[in-house]
Structure formats: structure tokens, C-alpha cells
């Protein structure tokens with residue numbers, strides 16, 4: 001309502017009234033999630049309600065990627081102001097293609113480097129670049145002379161680019177890379193053990209962490225001499241007690257500050273009420289918290305820009321007149337979420353973040369520093 005800064009008092013008053021009612025009311029946010037990601041669905045229901053949005057959700061089965069585009073086309077008929085995408089990977093690529101055509105903001109909450117330069121994206125998950133910087137600092141700080149990057153197939157190595165640079169011809173550092181594939185990582189881990197590397201950087205989705213730790217333990221790679229860095233910010237949402245006494249040091253990241261984060265405690269309580277569970281704040285997965293922050297990004301942007309939802313059709317090659325300006329406000333509006341400051345670069349990537357470094361050592365777990 002910037003246009004109403006004139007001298008006309010009554011008009012100004014009407015303008016403000018419209019803003020306060022318009023921030024969430026009558027605006028519909030779309031959500032697309034995998035059927036079995038019930039936590040993210042609950043987070044979406046809860047967060048949209050919290051900010052007075054109407055919500056419209058579609059769920060898809062894993063592996064049914066082609067259905068995803070139909071769901072998007074179905075959703076946009078309702079006149080959405082944006083889509084929050086909890087699926088990730090190839091599925092997000094399909095959603096992006098439709099959102100791009102229709103100029104509907106597409107918001108991601110997971111690591112994804114399939115694309116960067118397309119305008120209709122905003123990703124709340126820390127970018128590869130942010131990770132690269134933090135990792136490089138951490139490895140130099142640890143004084144590692146050699147390490148092995150273990151990554152799960154399908155997880156792209158964009159997050160560890162800088163690490164390969166560390167192992168260039170002019171440096172003494174030795175970097176090796178191994179892929180973990182299938183359901184059984186033990187053969188690969190045994191090979192890694194035989195090559196006598198003791199330091200590992202693990203890039204895998206949060207649902208694979210336990211298997212990596214489990215199989216490492218089984219092949220004897222979690223002893224005194226071993227050290228791990230897990231890229232997933234969800235490492236410390238798991239119960240790591242059983243790995244603690246083997247002697248291994250495991251380092252991980254956390255995106256939210258749990259110590260003085262009243263919003264996180266409240267959100268956890270609300271989520272528990274929504275799901276009937278009894279989780280502690282430290283057990284909540286990052287993506288579930290990012291759903292809240294994604295909804296808040298929409299809410300705060302709508303305080304600054306007036307939009308009119310429009311029913312769109314994929315068949316008519318429609319596009320939403322307000323989409324690019326809304327997304328622009330979302331990218332440049334400096335606000336705080338539960339995961340601290342939400343700052344984005346020109347590509348809608350979250351490059352400027354604070355990561356808390358957490359360590360599990362035989363002495364227990366501790367927050368080490370914030371990078």
C-alpha cells in the first residue's frame with residue numbers, strides 16, 4: 001500500500017485496514033508433499049493456519065514423479081499465491097517447470113542443486129555455497145591431512161566442491177571420494193577402511209544417516225582414530241547414544257538455535273498438538289521447521305506488496321501478473337524465521353546462514369561454535 005502515502009487521511013486508513021486483513025486472509029498457499037512425509041504435511045497445515053492462509057495440499061507417492069505436474073496444474077486453478085514443495089529432487093524439477101511457466105513462486109525446503117538460475121525459486125535450505133564455506137573452514141580448523149568424502153548416490157557433490165580444491169596438486173592434503181549405493185554400504189566402507197583413511201565427510205539425506213553410522217560401526221570404522229563430519233543438519237535430531245562410547249568423534253551442523261529460541265519451543269508444542277506426538281525441539285527435522293519459515297516468508301512479503309490471486313490454467317499458458325513482484329519481495333525482505341535470518345541471493349538461494357557446529361565425542365555432545 002505504498003501508493004497511499006499521500007495527504008489523504010481517510011484513504012490511508014482504509015489502506016492500512018486492507019493490509020492488516022490482507023496479509024494472510026483470502027490467500028491460498030499450495031503444498032505438495034510425499035504421502036509418507038506426514039510431519040511436513042502437519043507442519044504445512046499448522047503453519048498456514050498460524051498465518052491465516054487458506055491451504056490446499058496434494059500428496060504424491062514416491063516414484064510417481066509424472067503425477068506431480070498434474071497436481072500443480074490442478075492446484076493453480078484455485079488461484080494460489082505460491083507452492084511450498086516438500087518433495088525435492090527430480091519431482092521439484094517438474095514442479096519448477098510448471099511454476100516457471102505460470103510465474104507462481106515455488107518454495108523449496110530441501111537441498112537441491114538441479115537448478116539455480118530460474119527466477120521462480122526460493123530455497124530455504126542452506127545453499128551448496130554456504131555449505132562449502134563452512135566445511136572448508138571446519139576441515140582446516142581440524143587440521144585434517146586427508147579425508148574421504150562418502151556420498152549417497154543421487155546426492156550431488158555440489159556441496160563439497162571446495163573440498164576437492166583443498167586436495168589440489170600444490171597442497172599436501174589427500175582427498176578421496178566413495179559412493180554409497182543400494183541398501184548395504186558395508187563393502188564400500190570396508191574398502192575405505194583398508195585404504196586407512198580415518199577422516200570422513202558424509203553427504204547423505206537425513207533418512208540415510210542411521211544406516212551410514214550403523215554400517216560404519218559394524219565394519220569397525222567408529223573407533224578412537226576415526227572422525228566424521230555429516231553435512232545433514234539433522235544429525236543431532238537422532239539418538240546417537242549407542243555410537244558415543246566407541247571413541248569416534250562425529251561433527252554435525254544445526255540450523256536453528258535451540259537454547260534461546262522461544263519460537264522453536266512454541267512451534268514444537270503446536271506441532272505436538274497437531275500430530276499427537278511428544279517430541280522435543282531437538283528432535284524436529286530441519287525441513288519441518290523450514291515449512292514454518294517458508295509460510296512466514298509469504299506472510300511478511302504480503303505486508304509489503306499487494307497481490308491479486310488469479311485462477312490459472314496450464315492449458316492456456318496463463319501466467320500470474322503478480323508472481324515475479326511477490327517473489328522479488330520474498331527474496332529481498334530481510335526477516336527472521338525460526339532458523340534465524342532468512343537472507344537470499346539473487347537466485348533465491350540461501351547463502352548467508354549461521355550454522356551451529358555440534359560434536360558428539362565420548363564425553364557427550366556439545367555445541368562447539370557458530371560458523
Ligand SMILES: *[C@@H]1O[C@H](CO)[C@@H](O)[C@H](O)[C@H]1NC(C)=O
Nearest residue numbers: 038039041042043045057274
Ligand atoms: C492437513 O489438512 C488437510 C485439510 O484440512 C487434511 O485433509 C489433512 O488430513 C491434514 N494433514 C495432516 C497430516 O494433518
Ligand SMILES: *[C@@H]1O[C@H](CO)[C@@H](O)[C@H](O)[C@H]1NC(C)=O
Nearest residue numbers: 020023024049050051052299
Ligand atoms: C490471524 O487472524 C486472527 C483473527 O483475525 C488475528 O487475531 C491474528 O492476529 C492473525 N494472525 C496473524 C499472524 O496475522
Ligand SMILES: *[C@@H]1O[C@H](CO)[C@@H](O)[C@H](O)[C@H]1NC(C)=O
Nearest residue numbers: 093094096097100115117118
Ligand atoms: C531454467 O531456465 C533455463 C533457461 O531459462 C531453462 O533452459 C531450463 O529448462 C529451466 N529449468 C527448469 C527446471 O525449468
Ligand SMILES: *[C@@H]1O[C@H](CO)[C@@H](O)[C@H](O)[C@H]1NC(C)=O
Nearest residue numbers: 165166167168169170171173
Ligand atoms: C590449493 O590448495 C592450497 C592449500 O589448501 C590452497 O591454499 C590453494 O588456494 C589451492 N589452489 C587452488 C588453485 O585451488
Ligand SMILES: *[C@@H]1O[C@H](CO)[C@@H](O)[C@H](O)[C@H]1NC(C)=O
Nearest residue numbers: 209210211212213214215218
Ligand atoms: C543397526 O544395527 C543393528 C544391529 O547391529 C540393527 O538391529 C538395527 O536395526 C540397525 N539400525 C538401522 C537403522 O539400520
Ligand SMILES: *[C@@H]1O[C@H](CO)[C@@H](O)[C@H](O)[C@H]1NC(C)=O
Nearest residue numbers: 224225226227248249359361
Ligand atoms: C575428538 O574430540 C576430542 C575433543 O574435542 C579431541 O580431544 C580429540 O583429539 C578428537 N579425536 C579425533 C580422533 O579427532
Ligand SMILES: *[C@@H]1O[C@H](CO)[C@@H](O)[C@H](O)[C@H]1NC(C)=O
Nearest residue numbers: 239240241242244282364365
Ligand atoms: C545430546 O544432548 C541432548 C540435549 O542436551 C541430550 O538430550 C542427549 O541425550 C545428548 N545425547 C548424547 C548422546 O549425549
